[in-house]
Every structure is written in structure tokens, then in C-alpha cells.
Amino acid sequence: MSSIAVKRTNQAGTTVYSLLVAVSLVHLLNDTMQNSVSALFPILKPSLGLSFAEVGLITFALNVTAAVLQPLIGLYTDARPTPFLLPIGVCFxxxxxxxxxxAHHFSLVLLSACCIGIGSAVFHPESSRVAHMGAGARRGLAQSIFQVGGNTGQMLAPLLTALLFVPLGQKGLLWCTFAAGAAIVIQWFVARWYQQRLTLEAPRKHKRSIRATGAAVALSKGRTAFAxxxxxxxxxxxxxxxxxxTSFYNFYLxxxxxxxxxxxxYALFVLLFAGAVGTLLGGPMADKFGRRNIIWFSILGTxxxxxxLPYANGFWMIVMLACIGLILFSAFSIxxxxxxxxxxxxxxxVSGVFFGLAFGLGGIGSAVLGNIADTHGISFVIHVCSYLPLIGLLTMLLPSDKTLHHTPAVEGQDVEA
Incomplete structure (x- = not known):
């Protein structure tokens, strides 16, 4: 994209849909490859003789690698934006x-998972920043477009098991190298756009008035930390x-x-397909009805x-999975x-912290739940975890959108955009 095009598509309030679609597509490819690890579990477990605890440790290795690195990469690139990290990350x-x-040994599986975790650690904070840059005034929609790519990638992972890994085995994963190649090419063009945007902004320190953007909040440091x-x-x-x-419900079934x-x-695909739809709807709904309201609806409504769900079977199980996916996934981008x-x-x-938390908590959860499953059985794990969404009651303690955006700032006070 030329510098003139960058100027034209990055005026205040303009949403750059072509850019958002590009980063969403790479998010799809990235998360398809990342979730192929858990999709491969039904093949790896019997072929390598793994326990449920070892299955959990594989997810732990991938997710915790990403969780630790993402906030650090985000903090570094806040100070020193590095556009061409984007294609480099996909190479990992x-x-x-x-x-x-x-891989034919458990240790090599763990090392492979760590490499994929490094790639995700680079991708998420920087691509989320690009989505933020191209959002204009529609930040909820922009994050949803970005995030729906990831949820679609998650959705495709069970299909990989059904269509590739069952007939072809572990080596069927080599087909994902085409996804990696496509992602590297797209990220190269996104990085060029990102670099040109930075070049255009270099002559001036890009700041916005607090009153113009509503970016600052009227909360004390203590209330901000609590929220x-x-x-x-x-x-x-x-x-x-x-x-x-994603790690254990298939074994339960x-x-x-x-x-x-x-x-x-296929049952897991229903959950993740509904989740992709919910993610796409969540951003526009939050822009219209308020961020806290949609967060409340998403977590507690699940x-x-x-x-x-653990008591449902047949048709009603599919209905429950669809409802869970549609509601639960609508909140994360918000x-x-x-x-x-x-x-x-x-x-x-911030993007690195929350994407890192998503990875880290998922990884720690898999490791802990895997050990519990070995001791108490899969059924126990699924029944206990079914009560976790009740934690959504804590949403009532978040400041309202009106409080968040109230800005009693002194005229002319600035913050970095």
C-alpha cells in the first residue's frame, strides 16, 4: 500500500476494512495451526502412549510460552514498534x-509446542495493535473482526482431526505448512502498511486530546487496578x-x-463455529449497547x-454447545x-497481557485438569468446570461505560494515542 493510500485510509475516524480483513485472515491461519496441536491429541495419545497429564503438559508448554512472552513483546513494541516482527513470528x-x-518423542512434541507458542506470542499483541490502528471510531467492531479470524481457526481444528489426522495420522499436520506460507506473505504486506503508517507519523509525536478521544478514564489508580x-x-x-x-470434552464424548x-x-466443531459467530456479533453489540453489558451477558449468560451440558445428549447436546459458543465467545474482544x-x-x-492470559490460563488449566482427569476421571472434570461461568457475577463490580469514559480532564491535557 502506498504512502498516499495510507494517508487516505487513516484519517481520523476511518475504519480500514481491508487491513482488518488481512489481520483477521492471518489470525485464522495462525490459530488453525496453533489449535492443530490440541486437535492432534486423539492421534498422539495412543500413538505415543501419553497419559492425560502429558496431554495437558503439551497444551501447557504451548500456552505458557505464549503467555510469558506476549506482555513482554507488547511492552517492548509500545516503546519501539517493530512491524517486520509480524512475518518473523509466523516463521517460528x-x-x-x-x-x-x-516428532516421535514426547520431549520433541513439547519443544515443537514451544515454537508454536513463540509464533503466537509475536502475532497477537502486534496484530491487535494493527487492528487498533485501523479501527477508526469502531474499536469494538475492529477487535471483533480481528478476533473472529482466531475463532474461525479454532473452529477448523476439529475438522483437521476428522478430515486429515484420522486418515493420514500425525504427518497430516504437514498440510498446515501451506497455511504458514500464506500467513507469512500476508504479514509481509501488513508489516509494510504498518511501517508506512509509522513513517507518516514520525515528523510529529502523535497525540490526541483526551476530550477528543475519550481515551483517558476518570478512575483512580486503585479503581483502575481493581477493574x-x-x-x-x-x-x-x-x-x-x-x-x-477443547482438550478433554472429546474424550468425555x-x-x-x-x-x-x-x-x-464434529461436536466440538459446533461449539467453535457458534463461537466464531458470537465473536463477530459481540463487537458491534458492544459498540451499540455498551462494553460492560456485553461482557456481563457473555460470561454469566453461558x-x-x-x-x-453434561446431562444432555443427542440433539439437546448440540443445542447446548451452540448456545455456549454463541454467548461465551462474544466477550473476549470486548x-x-x-x-x-x-x-x-x-x-x-494490554493486548499482550490479555492474549497472554488467555494462553497461560488455558495452558495451566489443561495441565491441572489433565492431572485431575487421571485421578478422578474425565466426567468429574467436565462436571466441575461446568460451574466456572458463574464467576461472571463479578462483572457487576466493573465501572460502567459512562464512568469509564467520563473525563474531567483539564483542557488541553494530552495522552499518547
Missing amino acids: TLVGIVSLAL FSILIVLVFSKYVYLSSM IQHNHFTVRHAQ APFAII IVVYAQELVPGKVGM
Whole structure:
């Protein structure tokens, strides 16, 4: 994209949809490759003789690598934006995919998962920043477009098991190298756009009036920290529950409902497909009805369906999975935008913290739940985790959108955009 085009598409309030679609597409490819790790579990567990605890440790290695690195990368790039980290990050993912496809030892599987985690750690904070830059006035919509790519990638992972890994085995993962190649190419063009945008802004320190943007908040440091902590707890409830579903619900269906591996993956696909739809709807709904209202609806609204799910079978199980996906997934992009508005001027750090938390909590949850499953059984894990969405009651403690955007600032006070 030329400098003239960058000027034209980045005027105040303009939403750059072509850019948002590009980063969303890479998010789809990235998360398809990342979630292929858990999608491969029904093949890896019997072929390598893994326990449930070892299955959990693989997810732990991937997610915690990403969780630790993402806030650090976000903090670094807030101070020193580095556009061409974007394609470099996908190269790590490519190395991880190839080594995982050929791995015959548990230790190499763990190392491969760590490489994929590094790729995701680079991708998420920087691509979230690009989505923020191209959002204009529609931040909720922009984050939803970005995030729906990731949810679609998650959705495709069970299909990989059903269509590739069951007939082709572990080496079927090599087909994901085409996804990595496409992602590297797209990220190269996104990085060029990002670099040109930075070049245009270099002659002046890009600041905006607090009154013009509503970016600052009228909260004390203590209230801001408290609200930030509540968001972290909500992310915990969402991602530990989601980890129980993506890592272990397929085993529950195989053991207790006598599903085949393929049919268990199709059931998981329903959850993730509904989640992709919910993610896309969540941003525009938050722009219209308020961020806190949608966060409240998403986390707590999942609870009745999650509690009923372990007792449902056949048609009603599919209905419950669809409702859980549609409601639960609508909140994450909104939580990220809400947090960015709590701490203005730290887009990369905030994005890194919350994407890192999503990965880290999911990884820790998988490791802990895997050990519990070995001791008490899969059924116990699924039943206990069904109550996690009740933590959504804490949303009532978050400041309202009106309080968040009230700005009793002195005229002319500035913050970094």
C-alpha cells in the first residue's frame, strides 16, 4: 500500500476494512495451526502412549510460552514498534508445525509446542495493535473482526482431526505448512502498511486530546487496578472452561457417549463455529449497547447452558454447545477493548497481557485438569468446570461505560494515542 493510500485510509475516524480483513485472515491461519496441536491429541495419545497429564503438559508448554512472552513483546513494541516482527513470528510457527508432524518423542512434541507458542506470542499483541490502528471510531467492531479470524481457526481444528489426522495420522499436520506460507506473505504486506503508517507519523509525536478521544478514564489508580483484576478473573473463568472443552470434552464424548473420534470432533466443531459467530456479533453489540453489558451477558449468560451440558445428549447436546459458543465467545474482544480504554496509550502491553492470559490460563488449566482427569476421571472434570461461568457475577463490580469514559480532564491535557 502506498504512502498516499495510507494517508487516505487513516484519517481520523476511518475504519480500514481491508487491513482488518488481512489481520483477521492471518489470525485464522495462525490459530488453525496453533489449535492443530490440541486437535492432534486423539492421534498422539495412543500413538505415543501419553497419559492425560502429558496431554495437558503439551497444551501447557504451548500456552505458557505464549503467555510469558506476549506482555513482554507488547511492552517492548509500545516503546519501539517493530512491524517486520509480524512475518518473523509466523516463521517460528512454521518450524513448530514441521517438527511436530515428525516428532516421535514426547520431549520433541513439547519443544515443537514451544515454537508454536513463540509464533503466537509475536502475532497477537502486534496484530491487535494493527487492528487498533485501523479501527477508526469502531474499536469494538475492529477487535471483533480481528478476533473472529482466531475463532474461525479454532473452529477448523476439529475438522483437521476428522478430515486429515484420522486418515493420514500425525504427518497430516504437514498440510498446515501451506497455511504458514500464506500467513507469512500476508504479514509481509501488513508489516509494510504498518511501517508506512509509522513513517507518516514520525515528523510529529502523535497525540490526541483526551476530550477528543475519550481515551483517558476518570478512575483512580486503585479503581483502575481493581477493574483490571476483575477482567483477569473473567478471562480465567472463560479460558479454563474453554480449555476443559477443547482438550478433554472429546474424550468425555468418546468414553461416556460412545462417540467415534471423528464424531466427537464434529461436536466440538459446533461449539467453535457458534463461537466464531458470537465473536463477530459481540463487537458491534458492544459498540451499540455498551462494553460492560456485553461482557456481563457473555460470561454469566453461558452458565445455565454449561451446567446443563453434561446431562444432555443427542440433539439437546448440540443445542447446548451452540448456545455456549454463541454467548461465551462474544466477550473476549470486548474485554480487550475495555482494558485498552482503562489503560490508554499501552495498546501492545494490554493486548499482550490479555492474549497472554488467555494462553497461560488455558495452558495451566489443561495441565491441572489433565492431572485431575487421571485421578478422578474425565466426567468429574467436565462436571466441575461446568460451574466456572458463574464467576461472571463479578462483572457487576466493573465501572460502567459512562464512568469509564467520563473525563474531567483539564483542557488541553494530552495522552499518547
